[in-house]
Every structure is written in structure tokens, then in C-alpha cells.
Amino acid sequence: MAKQFDLIVIGAGPGGYVAAIRAAQLGMNVACIEREHLGGICLNWGCIPTKAMLRSSEVFHLMHRAKEFGLKAEGIDYDLDAVVKRSRGVAKQLSGGIGHLFKKNKVTTIMGAAKLAGKGKVSVTTDKGTEELTAKNIVIATGARARNLPGLEADGERVWNYKHALQPPHMPKKLLVIGSGAIGIEFASFYNTLGAETTVVEVMDRILPVEDEEISKFAKKQFEKQGMKILQKAVVKSLDRQKTKVIATIESGGKAETHEFDTVISAVGIVGNVEDLGLEEAGVKIDRSHVVTDEFCRTGVEGVYAIGDIAGAPWLAHKASHEGVMVAELIAGKNDVHAVRPESIAGCTYCHPQVASVGMTEAKAKEAGHDIKVGHFPFIGNGKAIALGEPEGMVKTIFDKTTGELLGAHMIGAEVTELIQGYVVGRQLETTEEDLAHTVFPHPTLSEMMHESVLDADGRAIHF
Numbered sequence: 001m002a003k004q005f006d007l008i009v010i011g012a013g014p015g016g017y018v019a020a021i022r023a024a025q026l027g028m029n030v031a032c033i034e035r036e037h038l039g040g041i042c043l044n045w046g047c048i049p050t051k052a053m054l055r056s057s058e059v060f061h062l063m064h065r066a067k068e069f070g071l072k073a074e075g076i077d078y079d080l081d082a083v084v085k086r087s088r089g090v091a092k093q094l095s096g097g098i099g100h101l102f103k104k105n106k107v108t109t110i111m112g113a114a115k116l117a118g119k120g121k122v123s124v125t126t127d128k129g130t131e132e133l134t135a136k137n138i139v140i141a142t143g144a145r146a147r148n149l150p151g152l153e154a155d156g157e158r159v160w161n162y163k164h165a166l167q168p169p170h171m172p173k174k175l176l177v178i179g180s181g182a183i184g185i186e187f188a189s190f191y192n193t194l195g196a197e198t199t200v201v202e203v204m205d206r207i208l209p210v211e212d213e214e215i216s217k218f219a220k221k222q223f224e225k226q227g228m229k230i231l232q233k234a235v236v237k238s239l240d241r242q243k244t245k246v247i248a249t250i251e252s253g254g255k256a257e258t259h260e261f262d263t264v265i266s267a268v269g270i271v272g273n274v275e276d277l278g279l280e281e282a283g284v285k286i287d288r289s290h291v292v293t294d295e296f297c298r299t300g301v302e303g304v305y306a307i308g309d310i311a312g313a314p315w316l317a318h319k320a321s322h323e324g325v326m327v328a329e330l331i332a333g334k335n336d337v338h339a340v341r342p343e344s345i346a347g348c349t350y351c352h353p354q355v356a357s358v359g360m361t362e363a364k365a366k367e368a369g370h371d372i373k374v375g376h377f378p379f380i381g382n383g384k385a386i387a388l389g390e391p392e393g394m395v396k397t398i399f400d401k402t403t404g405e406l407l408g409a410h411m412i413g414a415e416v417t418e419l420i421q422g423y424v425v426g427r428q429l430e431t432t433e434e435d436l437a438h439t440v441f442p443h444p445t446l447s448e449m450m451h452e453s454v455l456d457a458d459g460r461a462i463h464f
Contacts, residue, residue: 002131002132004133005028006023008031008137009138010033011034011308012033014321014324016141016307017032018321019324025105026329028331045091045162050187052090053190063076068389110124111126115278117132119302138303139307141320142277143308144271146266161266161267162267165187172261174261175188175196175262175263179267181209186350189350200230201231201234202233202234203235204233207219212357213361215357215396219355236249237250245261246262272290272309274310282304284299296337305331307327313342344428348417350417353416357420358408361410362408365398365407372398374396376395377394380464382444393412393416397454397456405430405433406431409423416446
């Protein structure tokens with residue numbers, strides 16, 4: 001006899017486990033199937049362990065600046081194995097916490113590989129064999145993995161993907177990072193801070209290409225000041241792998257040159273985990289390794305939903321989690337369910353300096369036909385930033401000149417990944433420029449720069 005559930009969730013990453021818990025809270029009998037580890041890539045090999053490692057490099061950087069703060073520190077060094085051990089411990093703690101939450105909410109956890117096996121049916125292969133489950137509703141939340149480009153495939157020795165970079169077999173001395181999106185830049189920032197001579201190659205005309213152009217230019221300047229070499233509009237054509245080094249052929253401006261590195265990190269995007277799930281046989285449409293859905297994550301096949309990275313951009317854990325809640329509430333029949341708005345989801349990059357944004361870039365706002373006004377405020381004009389010893393950065397806000405709508409906000413500098421949520425809430429509540437201008441921000445805080453940037457859009461900034 002097949003085991004019966006109200007909902008089966010395939011994948012226990014930040015989308016899947018949240019969907020399972022919310023559905024259980026709403027009274028459903030839920031099974032969540034995971035083939036590898038609870039928490040998915042985010043908790044085990046992505047968001048969480050990278051932040052733990054970046055925190056170590058941040059503290060290391062601050063220790064070297066001790067004299068600036070009237071402190072004395074000598075013989076400053078690091079233990080890479082200990083840094084990695086702490087990172088893995090943080091990931092393990094949080095992954096175990098999901099198991100506890102599943103028990104608390106009475107979610108049935110099944111470790112195995114799942115496949116759609118007909119309408120309302122899922123076949124699961126575990127170490128004990130194969131069994132069949134049934135449910136009226138099924139959520140696909142299988143996430144994504146690193147993209148491998150021909151000739152640039154990771155081997156775990158001299159050429160790494162994100163998993164290898166989180167458990168490095170050696171400390172790079174001369175590092176090449178291919179790709180300057182969030183993943184590439186975070187690893188470049190980490191290893192560069194620990195002393196690796198780091199080169200970043202980006203095929204687009206600027207690093208962090210999804211960010212506002214001003215932010216990208218500011219970031220490039222800061223990274224170069226830290227010793228990074230940035231190559232834009234450049235392509236890695238080939239990698240000649242040798243025992244102790246890699247010879248990379250890099251083409252830029254129509255000219256190809258060879259460069260020698262001891263380590264390469266490939267961070268050239270992701271592909272959805274759509275294979276071996278029986279999706280196409282079930283009638284689920286796939287486009288370029290991602291499941292096609294509507295705004296409510298419905299696949300067009302009755303009772304089958306797809307959330308998170310497998311359902312397309314933006315590829316962010318918080319987007320996946322919110323979709324998980326939305327779908328669970330939709331299935332439960334709640335009548336106040338709102339579709340997730342990608343344009344109001346913040347993107348954060350935890351390099352040094354941090355980068356965060358929400359909404360349209362200045363270029364996108366103009367392309368969309370908005371008559372805009374733009375405000376800026378630099379960190380150097382903020383008392384808290386100077387007191388922290390973090391005077392490098394800026395806040396940029398973009399408004400519709402006619403309606404006052406906050407179209408976008410873009411930030412670079414210390415702790416902006418925490419600050420950005422203020423603007424996210426503003427967009428969610430459809431706050432206008434006037435509303436933000438009348439809001440009282442506490443002093444002394446970094447958040448005051450958010451206020452000053454709004455005021456600057458009208459030429460009213462006080463402190464710069």
C-alpha cells in the first residue's frame with residue numbers, strides 16, 4: 001500500500017523545508033523527501049557556511065587594523081583548517097535544527113531520491129528500497145547546482161566549484177576566480193583577505209553585473225584598492241591543468257594571453273536540478289534547466305508546484321522560502337495569498353565592502369520610461385560609519401519624479417545587507433519619497449544615510 005499524504009515536498013532546501021513546515025502548521029499531513037542533507041545547498045554549501053568563512057576573514061582584516069583603534073595585536077595569523085571547521089560546524093548545527101523543526105511540526109522526513117510516478121504519485125528510492133507515496137499536491141523544490149562550462153569543469157584539485165572552495169585542499173597563493181556574481185566575488189573577497197593574489201575575470205563589461213552601474217564601479221575601485229586584479233569584458237578560453245599549477249588562456253579586447261595560477265574557482269552560474277524527476281513525462285514544462293511556472297508557482301499540471309531555484313530567477317534562498325509559504329497557504333485554501341514580487345526582493349553580496357539592492361537600477365528605471373530623480377549619500381558623511389572605521393561606501397535611491405514611488409535602492413559599505421530591509425519594507429508598503437523624508441531615523445546609526453539619500457533626491461541632504 002502506498003503511503004498517503006496531503007502534500008509531498010521534494011527537496012529540503014530553504015524552499016522545501018519551509019513549505020513543509022508551513023503546510024504542517026496549516027493542518028496538512030506532509031512528507032518531505034531529501035536525497036542528500038536537510039537544508040539543501042543554502043545551509044550546507046551556500047549562504048550559511050560562506051558567511052561563517054567571510055566572518056573569519058572580516059575579523060582577520062580588523063585585527064590587522066588594530067592600531068587604528070588604539071589596540072595592540074602582534075603575530076596575527078590564521079589557521080585555515082580551523083576556519084573551515086568552524087564553518088562546517090555552523091552548517092551542521094543549522095541542518096540538525098531543521099530535523100528538530102520537522103519533528104516538532106510532525107513532518108515525515110524521508111531520505112532518498114524522488115520521482116513523479118503518475119498523477120498524485122511519487123516513487124522514492126531509499127537505502128531500504130523503493131516505495132510509493134501519494135498526495136493530492138506535490139511541490140518540487142530540488143534547487144540548482146553549479147554550472148560547468150566545457151574545459152572549465154571543476155576537479156577539486158586545482159579547479160574548484162563552491163563546494164571545493166568551502167573545504168579547500170590547500171590555501172591558494174595565486175587565485176583566478178571566473179565570474180563576478182555574488183558567489184565569485186564572495187570567494188574572491190575571502191581568499192584575497194587571507195592573502196591570496198586574486199584575479200577576477202568577468203565576461204560582462206563590469207563586475208557584479210546585476211547591480212546598479214555606480215555600485216559596480218565603486219566596488220571595483222574598492223577591490224582593486226585591496227589588491228585584487230579585475231578583468232572585465234574578458235573570457236577564460238582554456239585551462240591547462242598541471243600538477244601544481246593551472247595555465248589559463250584569457251582573452252580580452254581581442255587579445256589572448258596566458259596567465260599562471262595555482263588555483264581556479266569557477267563561479268559561472270547555476271543550472272536547475274530537473275533531471276531524473278519524471279517532470280517532462282508528467283507534463284511539466286522545462287525551459288533552460290528551469291521549471292516554467294506562473295506567479296503562484298503552479299506548473300500547469302494539476303497539483304504540481306515548483307519553488308525556489310528550480311523555478312528560475314532570482315536565485316535567492318529568501319525568495320525560495322517565501323514561495324514555500326505562499327504555496328503552502330495556496331494549497332490550504334487561504335484567501336489572502338499574495339504572489340511573490342521578484343522586483344521587491346533584496347539581493348545581498350557579503351564581500352568587503354558589502355553590496356545590497358532592491359528594485360530597479362537607474363538604467364532599468366529609465367528603460368521602463370520613468371522620469372526619475374536620484375539621491376546619494378556617502379559613508380564619509382555619517383558619524384557612525386566614521387566611528388566604526390568604515391568610511392567607504394554609499395547609498396543611492398531612485399524615485400519616480402511624478403508619483404514619488406521608491407523605484408530602487410542600492411548600497412555598498414559596512415552592514416548594508418542588514419540596512420537594505422528598510423527599503424524593502426518601504427517598497428512593500430508602497431512608501432513614497434515624502435513618507436521616507438518624514439520618517440525619523442535614530443542617531444547615531446548607519447541607517448541615517450538611508451534618510452539622507454532620500455533627502456538628497458530633492459537636494460535637501462543635511463550632512464554632505
